[in-house]
């Protein structure tokens with residue numbers, strides 16, 4: 001209790017819609033410790049992004065609230081940096097300038113010009129992007145953009161790093177590569193992270209805890225799974241690990257048996273999900 | 281730099297393969313063909329049209345009027361130089377005879393030539409368009425940023441946007457003569473009237489496009505701005521304006537096109553100096569040369585409008601961060 005870093009307490013949100021308020025989240029409670037890596041997993045549309053946006057301060061909870069180090073937060077700020085799903089780099093700025101914008105904003109008056117420069121380069125080095133400092137976002141690949149987005153968030157030296165499906169739009173190989181990078185960085189910096197994902201393997205591989213959400217409307221936390229696999233983790237070694245596979249099947253059971261999506265909104269997406277389930 | 285290299289490669293004849301030649305041939309052949317057909321139809325068609333001022337001028341006649349206009353301009357310039365030289369000599373002599381003599385320096389008061397009218401028109405259109413830009417871009421940003429401001433001004437914009445320059449002109453003329461009273465005016469009244477009319481008519485596309493551009497900044501970028509807690513000014517400068525630049529330029533190009541069209545009409549109607557007045561004077565003059573001279577004016581007006589648009593496009597290419605944007 002004493003080392004609770006971030007607390008979501010009784011968080012509910014109603015979205016105004018033409019047919020009255022729509023309760024997307026209902027009484028979400030979660031405590032996260034300093035340095036913990038938490039994944040949020042759940043079916044599409046259940047409200048994962050909404051949770052993250054409330055923590056980020058981009059949405060306001062209708063009831064309940066967020067405590068960060070015992071203080072309530074209800075507006076956005078760089079101490080809760082966000083990595084968005086589609087990188088959201090400013091297309092008219094280079095890699096370096098994108099990170100610079102954040103660093104200048106956060107460390108104005110604290111770091112000298114030279115220190116800022118070193119800090120920007122340090123963070124881009126963490127994500128292995130120093131080779132493309134002067135490239136614009138449309139000149140680098142999707143994976144690289146996502147790396148720069150992560151560097152920008154890390155450079156804000158956030159208390160909590162929020163990631164909304166950071167690797168969702170990437171191919172499997174690039175995704176694996178970035179997951180490894182992220183584990184490396186996490187081992188080095190010990191950030192507190194909340195990451196949304198659709199990918200069961202990603203959740204088990206990266207997290208200390210997996211938070212599984214029930215389907216909406218009025219979604220809430222269904223189960224929380226502790227992942228006690230030792231670090232550093234190696235995806236190849238883990239593939240045959242019984243603990244790993246057990247955890248994996250627990251998540252899959254939750255998603256595809258307990259919270260099975262009854263009526264697919266989008267037949268194409270439903271097909272994909274079915275395929276995924278079959279493969280699993 | 282890569283662009284420069286590409287250009288160099290293109291110039292290097294060793295790299296001119298068959299495809300490059302064919303490409304160039306196509307690029308030149310069809311415009312040339314189009315032009316030739318146009319001149320041919322013009323030549324033939326013109327002979328069929330008999331006006332009260334004689335047959336409609338063909339390309340050759342128009343070309344000879346063009347050379348006439350150039351000659352007239354040269355003569356006028358020569359007269360001007362002569363005038364100033366004579367004045368200089370006369371005053372020098374007088375001062376030599378009596379150092380305390382009162383000498384007068386007068387300005388040359390010649391007839392405005394075709395080319396001085398072009399200069400007047402260009403200067404007026406630039407001033408009017410410049411003023412419109414200076415008003416429309418900041419206003420567009422403010423309207424685009426705030427939904428309530430948008431709701432407040434949108435009806436007004438929609439009503440004023442379609443007003444023809446010819447309707448504005450009398451109002452502007454009366455207001456300028458009432459308000460702009462000065463013994464030593466910096467600008468002539470006719471200049472102000474033309475300029476303000478141009479501003480009033482060319483304001484809207486820039487205003488509306490800037491508003492739309494500002495309004496449609498991606499939600500993700502707005503979120504980034506919020507997470508970074510950018511202050512209002514930084515937010516506008518680093519996020520809003522760069523996002524809206526492509527739309528702003530779309531508006532600016534439309535505005536400049538309108539500005540040029542409106543100016544000619546306003547000059548014609550108000551008898552204010554410029555190309556419009558030139559056309560009107562020739563029409564009133566009604567000599568056998570008039571039609572040819574008006575044709576020259578029409579072509580020059582079109583050509584200048586084209587150059588203005590190209591200049592705007594070049595500026596856009598230079599300012600816009602999105603180098604992949606297709607520009608036509």
Ligand SMILES: Nc1ncnc2c1ncn2[C@@H]1O[C@H](COP(=O)(O)OP(=O)(O)OP(=O)(O)O)[C@@H](O)[C@H]1O
Nearest residue numbers: 015016022024043044045046047048049050051216
């Ligand atoms: N601004 C809003 N207004 C109204 N309803 C909204 C709004 N934002 C989200 N919702 C609704 O809230 C629910 C949760 O949306 P959310 O984006 O959080 O889902 P998600 O779990 O992130 O889905 P995905 O995995 O597809 O990203 C959805 O039913 C959505 O329609």
Ligand SMILES: [Mg+2]
Nearest residue numbers: 048049050164
């Ligand atoms: Mg989402």
